[in-house]
Amino acid sequence: MSRPKLYSGTRNASSWAMRAWLALRAAGVDFEEEIVNIVRPQRFANLKAVGRISPPAMVPVLVVDGVAIYDSLAIMEYANDACGGRLLPVDVTQRAQARSLAAWQHSGLSNICARISFESAFYPEKRTLTAVETSECERLFGVLAKYVAESSGPFLFGTLSLADLILVPTIVRLVAHDPVVPSRDAIEAWTQTLLAMADVKEWMRDARLLPPIWSDDYLVPGQPVDLRVIPDPFDAA
Numbered sequence: 299m300s301r302p303k304l305y306s307g308t309r310n311a312s313s314w315a316m317r318a319w320l321a322l323r324a325a326g327v328d329f330e331e332e333i334v335n336i337v338r339p340q341r342f343a344n345l346k347a348v349g350r351i352s353p354p355a356m357v358p359v360l361v362v363d364g365v366a367i368y369d370s371l372a373i374m375e376y377a378n379d380a381c382g383g384r385l386l387p388v389d390v391t392q393r394a395q396a397r398s399l400a401a402w403q404h405s406g407l408s409n410i411c412a413r414i415s416f417e418s419a420f421y422p423e424k425r426t427l428t429a430v431e432t433s434e435c436e437r438l439f440g441v442l443a444k445y446v447a448e449s450s451g452p453f454l455f456g457t458l459s460l461a462d463l464i465l466v467p468t469i470v471r472l473v474a475h476d477p478v479v480p481s482r483d484a485i486e487a488w489t490q491t492l493l494a495m496a497d498v499k500e501w502m503r504d505a506r507l508l509p510p511i512w513s514d515d516y517l518v519p520g521q522p523v524d525l526r527v528i529p530d531p532f533d534a535a
């Protein structure tokens with residue numbers, strides 16, 4: 299059996315690849331990696347090439363014994379299977395809850411802060427969140443706070459699960475904008491635990507070395523541009 303190969307994406311752009319990569323690392327899967335450059339204009343030719351091994355022509359893709367697993371959540375589930383299921387809670391109801399959270403994230407997280415892309419987490423200056431973004435952020439943090447309180451931490455369901463891992467890029471991009479919301483304190487210990495994970499730090503270290511990728515969607519039409527430098531939790535890492 300050859301080592302599985304992960305086709306991942308540019309470190310400061312591919313939040314979906316990050317999720318799959320984190321789950322494979324957490325599961326202890328020994329895999330090789332090819333980082334596909336998904337920055338324009340190379341993106342188009344590179345993803346076309348990915349299309350030769352994967353129907354959606356997107357990253358991430360994990361090739362195991364010649365078979366392509368071509369979706370981040372499917373790769374995360376594969377990682378969980380590969381380590382005997384320890385990346386989901388043992389309890390059936392909790393497992394379903396963890397899967398609900400993972401599915402919510404995977405299906406777009408109700409567009410919470412849609413303009414706050416993963417790329418934006420690496421901008422040297424960030425804009426202030428809008429009132430709607432702030433309230434959407436609180437809605438998410440409030441949900442997460444409940445899980446943390448019920449499990450007593452350190453992770454959403456006690457031990458590390460796919461639910462924590464799939465949320466890492468979202469937490470990175472939101473926290474990078476320093477949201478001032480009531481539930482932030484309640485998830486602070488969980489947030490710091492996530493950000494202190496060696497694999498998260500490794501991905502983020504590489505991502506921060508790359509030139510930021512500007513998205514025109516970042517600025518909100520009609521809202522004055524107010525950019526500010528926010529202390530980066532990875533500065534000290």
Ligand SMILES: N[C@@H](CCC(=O)N[C@@H](CS)C(=O)NCC(=O)O)C(=O)O
Nearest residue numbers: 307312313314356357358369370371
């Ligand atoms: N549902 C897919 C989404 C993957 C995805 O959108 N990947 C981006 C890079 S992070 C991509 O390859 N996009 C190419 C495109 O949109 O054509 C998954 O979870 O793996």
